[in-house]
Amino acid sequence: MKSMKDIIIGQMEKGPEIMNEGAVAKKIGKDIITEKNKTDRIVRSIHTESLNLIVSEIHQVTSDAKAIRFVSADGYLPVFEAGQYVNIFTEINGVRTSRPYSISSSPKQRGYYEICVARIPTGFVSDFFLDKVKVGDKFEANGPQGVFRFNPVFHYKKSVFLAGGSGITPFMSMTREILESGADREIYLIFGARKAELAIFHKELSAMAELHPNFHYHLVLSESDSECNFRKGFIDAKCIKDIVGEIEGSTFYMCGPPVMTDFCAKALEELNIRPKDIRREMFGARQDIQNEPGWPSNLTGDEVFKLKIGDKVIDAKSSESLLISLERAGVRVNVCCRSGECSLCRVKLVSGNVFLARGVWARHADEKFGYIHSCKAYPSSDVEIEF
Numbered sequence: 295m296k297s298m299k300d301i302i303i304g305q306m307e308k309g310p311e312i313m314n315e316g317a318v319a320k321k322i323g324k325d326i327i328t329e330k331n332k333t334d335r336i337v338r339s340i341h342t343e344s345l346n347l348i349v350s351e352i353h354q355v356t357s358d359a360k361a362i363r364f365v366s367a368d369g370y371l372p373v374f375e376a377g378q379y380v381n382i383f384t385e386i387n388g389v390r391t392s393r394p395y396s397i398s399s400s401p402k403q404r405g406y407y408e409i410c411v412a413r414i415p416t417g418f419v420s421d422f423f424l425d426k427v428k429v430g431d432k433f434e435a436n437g438p439q440g441v442f443r444f445n446p447v448f449h450y451k452k453s454v455f456l457a458g459g460s461g462i463t464p465f466m467s468m469t470r471e472i473l474e475s476g477a478d479r480e481i482y483l484i485f486g487a488r489k490a491e492l493a494i495f496h497k498e499l500s501a502m503a504e505l506h507p508n509f510h511y512h513l514v515l516s517e518s519d520s521e522c523n524f525r526k527g528f529i530d531a532k533c534i535k536d537i538v539g540e541i542e543g544s545t546f547y548m549c550g551p552p553v554m555t556d557f558c559a560k561a562l563e564e565l566n567i568r569p570k571d572i573r574r575e576m577f578g579a580r581q582d583i584q585n586e587p588g589w590p591s592n593l594t595g596d597e598v599f600k601l602k603i604g605d606k607v608i609d610a611k612s613s614e615s616l617l618i619s620l621e622r623a624g625v626r627v628n629v630c631c632r633s634g635e636c637s638l639c640r641v642k643l644v645s646g647n648v649f650l651a652r653g654v655w656a657r658h659a660d661e662k663f664g665y666i667h668s669c670k671a672y673p674s675s676d677v678e679i680e681f
């Protein structure tokens with residue numbers, strides 16, 4: 295019995311010829327139609343939309359941070375590039391939300407992905423990861439994603455990594471990859487932390503520096519006593535110059551809290567580093583958004599406005615992104631980076647005013663047609679949006 299596909303092709307002008315070619319292809323080679331599902335499966339496994347992860351190990355790395363390893367529930371973890379992140383979904387107190395975490399393990403081993411979560415003062419998801427999550431727990435995630443990547447083809451041979459706090463994680467992945475591969479590259483990792491005991495992966499990084507002469511690791515402490523052997527202060531222009539020496543021919547990478555990367559960006563400007571030689575990770579929205587340049591001077595951050603979406607009206611605090619308010623109210627929004635980069639969370643601003651935080655990759659069409667990134671938009675009046 296002929297299939298519907300065979301009947302339709304048979305009625306076409308060159309149908310019989312096409313069917314003959316198809317039959318020959320099936321006999322001697324691969325038929326594109328029968329292979330299509332297989333190809334789709336392979337493409338999906340590389341560019342995965344959704345991952346099912348199981349916590350396999352948890353290690354306390356400092357008093358305030360844990361490394362958490364995940365294996366795949368489906369038996370396969372997609373490839374990634376050192377520097378990329380996974381966005382992990384959770385449900386906490388009935389609120390479904392997500393947070394991106396940079397992968398700290400090397401892309402060269404894919405038995406597990408390791409992330410490292412640091413506690414932050416008013417943390418919501420970070421507290422949950424540090425206090426509640428245990429081996430065997432299951433999570434949905436998307437990724438690996440992100441453009442903050444180590445690129446051995448286009449970047450200079452000398453890499454200068456400027457890390458602050460939990461911003462060490464993508465550099466851990468990059469350093470592990472470079473050193474494991476034995477690549478002919480020079481790495482300078484300058485890591486700013488408050489105290490040595492709070493510096494994530496400090497012991498492992500020190501051991502790696504002892505083993506590999508091309509890896510130069512320097513801890514810079516902002517709160518240190520006079521006894522300590524580490525450099526004191528902040529990662530400023532002098533500190534970078536003293537450690538790196540000849541800065542010509544280097545690619546600079548920055549990752550850490552926005553206050554730290556803003557500070558380092560000024561230092562790189564002082565050193566006349568060209569913007570094209572600088573990579574900066576957007577490590578999420580700042581918690582003290584009221585201190586962001588351009589924040590409306592008439593707002594304190596405590597105001598509660600009305601946010602209308604369809605026939606639903608919800609409360610929206612001025613210091614919380616529209617995305618957070620929507621999640622609190624149980625409205626599902628597509629998300630990934632939560633830092634203005636991936637564009638998944640875009641909504642149309644129908645009326646009202648919002649404060650847009652820095653770092654949004656808005657397209658010309660977004661601006662023209664009134665689309666905003668809800669992860670970076672803060673209400674400064676009652677607002678109406680639509681998807």
Ligand SMILES: Cc1cc2nc3c(=O)[nH]c(=O)nc-3n(C[C@H](O)[C@H](O)[C@H](O)COP(=O)(O)OP(=O)(O)OC[C@H]3O[C@@H](n4cnc5c(N)ncnc54)[C@H](O)[C@@H]3O)c2cc1C
Nearest residue numbers: 389393394395396410411412417418419420460463577578
């Ligand atoms: C690309 C990228 C990579 C990152 N990698 C890392 C990493 O490797 N390690 C790391 O530690 N961090 C990393 N981060 C930061 C991380 O994603 C989180 O922002 C961080 O863990 C803090 O999350 P949090 O929920 O504790 O705090 P926040 O994200 O600051 O969220 C706290 C906010 O949650 C909201 N909230 C509070 N209660 C509720 C509630 N009941 N319902 C809904 N919302 C509520 C409030 O608005 C509160 O201000 C990365 C961020 C990005 C963008």
Ligand code: FES
Nearest residue numbers: 632636637639669
């Ligand atoms: S979630 Fe990626 S831009 Fe908002």
